[in-house]
Amino acid sequence: MHESAFLIGQVFNGISVASLFVMAALGLALSFGLMRVINMAHGEMLMLGGYLAYLTLLVVPGPLGILVAMPVAFLGAAFLGGILELTVIHRLSTRPLDTLLATWGVSLILQQAARNLFGAIGVQVVAPTWLDHTISFSTGILSGLTLPDTRLFILLVAALILGGVALLINKTRLGLYVRAVNQDRPTAAALGVNARLVDLTVFALGTGVAGLAGVILALLGPVTPTVGQSYIVPAFLVVILGGLGSLVGTTIASLMVGLFTALIEIYVDVSVAQVLLLVFVILFIQIRPQGVIAVRSRALEG
Amino acid sequence: MKLLELQAACAAYGQSQVLWSIDMEVEQGAAVALIGRNGVGKTTLLNAIAGVQKLTGGHLKFGGEDLTATPAHGRARAGIGFVPQGRHVFPHLTVMENLTVGLAALAGRKAVKESGIASHIFDLFPKLTQIKNRKAGLLSGGEQQQLAIGRALAGQPRLLLLDEPTEGIQPNVVQQIEAALRRIRTELGVTILIVEQYLDFAWSFAEAYHVMQRGRIIRSGSTAMESASEISHLVNI
Structure with a gap:
């Protein structure tokens, strides 16, 4: 295998992991920016999306099942997110630390519920045959490079979601x-904006996107009750690196984390790569505490 | 007809009470000045009417309807426009976007149709046309104030609450803003409740006044019947 092909392959892997992070982190970033709450149960929205994909494929088998599963997972996770916002997060809106604890509790409840319903081992979602190909190069400097269709599909979905949310x-x-509301909640309310409804909508949208990300996760590996947990820590890292609530910052930070991990793994093994990633994040935050994009810059707020 | 009625309105920040049983009425079409020294509760009173600050007691009626329990966005939609102290424009939004947020107050209103930013706003504040694509946080104080008033007008209010609209603004712009406020009264027929430190302007603009001290209204009257000098000792330090 040509060396540059290997490098390009790793960059591609990094971007593909980054696109998962961006989908997982988007909801966290949006609701933190708006409500200053941290939803510890966000990872379980990924899990829910995965299980909804599994269930949808039982009902709608065949090549198009996964395309049906995506809106189902989005709506299902958005619905559960909406209920969570109404029943827990809104009621604790003046007590951010309690929100942290309460949503962590919700996260444990949801994990146990999944364990009871589907078992601890996890379920498998088989990627449809139209995603079963790989694009491989056999000649030139790219010889030996293989790009699996699933990874390209992830990239496409992430780009579409990101574009859609940015447009919205x-x-x-x-x-x-x-x-x-993000910039000045009381004034927006005094001008007639129903800030409560905005909170609820954004929260549900964010959990819905996480549900969609869960469908994608299901294509890559088994859906287990704790599948969300392995993605939620990098998602938090991405939110912090990105600048707490900025869309552009979240995207750039996802790419940074994804590429950093993929490229460092060329030289060291996976667990050392994780350590180096955390060191990198700590150093970055030391140098630039406001993150990639500073949402609350003083330049505009005299 | 009474447009706004406050009955025994109270407000507090935590344990410390700031407004003590305020009774106040604003007639439809009137301009009323709220005056007093710093820290006597003028801003709190305006915030409480807008719904940004909670009332801890008493009642608020607007156009005959009891809005005591209505949240801020509901009051805006009922027709209460608000220009807060310190202007509070959205710094990262453009001038045009700031004005568009003001349209939120039109949601669910039967009497008015939403038809974009009405041209009379740009007519009142021609400056806004030139800077409509600039970020509000980069504007001068005077420009931000004009934007804040324009933004409140976009929601087609029946009552406009203005909290020190000329504070910290250079003198020639102050005159423009004062002229615009007179036109808002006469041409648009908007009722105005204004917190104002300059007695001269308050007297030439409003027909009724209320003086506040330590969270209470201690004196009210007509600006036509009394001269500003009679109450200046209650306002000046």
Whole structure:
């Protein structure tokens, strides 16, 4: 295998992991930016999405099952997220630390529920045959490079979601209200914006995207009750690196974390790579505490 | 007809009470000035009417409807427009986006149709047309104030609450803002409740006044019947 092919392969892997992180972190970043709450049960929305994909494929087998599973997982996770916001997060909105604890409790409940319903071992979602190919190169400097279709599919889905959310936030009236509430909640409310409804909508949207990410996770490995946990820590890292609530920052930070891990794994093994990733994040935050994109810059707030 | 009625309104920050049983009425079409020294509760009173600050007691009626339990966005939609102290424009939004947020107050209103940012706002504040694509956080104080008033007008309010609209603004812009406020009264027929430190402007603009001291209204009257000098000792230090 050509050396540059190997390098490009690792970069591609990094970007593909990054696209998972961005989908997992998007909801966290949006709701932290708006409500200053940290949802510890966010990882379980990924898990829910995975199980919903499994169930959908039982009902709708065949090549198009996965395409049905995506909206089902989105709506299912958004619905559960909405209930979580209404029953737990909104009621604790003035007590952020309690929200942390309460949502962690919800996370444990959801994991146990999954264990009781589906068993601890996990279920398998088989990727449809149209995603079963790989693009491989056999000649030139790229000889030996293989790009699995599933990974390309992940990239495409992440790009579509990111583009969709960016359009929603930047081009629609709802997005304008989200940005207004984000910048000055009392004033936005005094101008007629129903800030409560904005909170609820954004929270449900974020958990819905996590549910979608769960479908993608199901294509890569078994869906277990704790599948969300392995993605939620990097997702938190991404949110912090990105600048707590910025869409662009979250995307850049996902790419940083994904590429850093993939490239460092060329030289060291996986667990050392994890350590080095944390060291990298600590150093980065030391140098730039506001993250990649500073949402609350003083330059604009005299 | 009474547009706004406060009955025994109280407000507190935690344990410390800031407003003590305020009774106040604002007639439809009137301009009323709220005056007093710093820290006597003028801003709290305006915030409480807008719904940004909670009332801990008493009642608020607007256009005959009891809005005591209505949240801020509901009051805006009922027709209470708010220009907060310190302007509070959305710094990362453009001028046009700031004005568009003001349209949120039109949601669910039967009497008015939403038709974008009404041209009379740009007519009142021509400056806003030139800077409509700039970020509000980069504007001068005077420009931000004009934007804050324009933004409140976008929601087509029946009552406009103004909290020191000329504070910290250079004198020639102060005159423009004062002229615009007179036009808002006469041409748009908007009722105005204004917190104002300059007695001269308060007297030439409003027909009724209320003086606040330590969270209470200690004196009210008509600006036509009394001269500003009679109450200046209650306001100046």
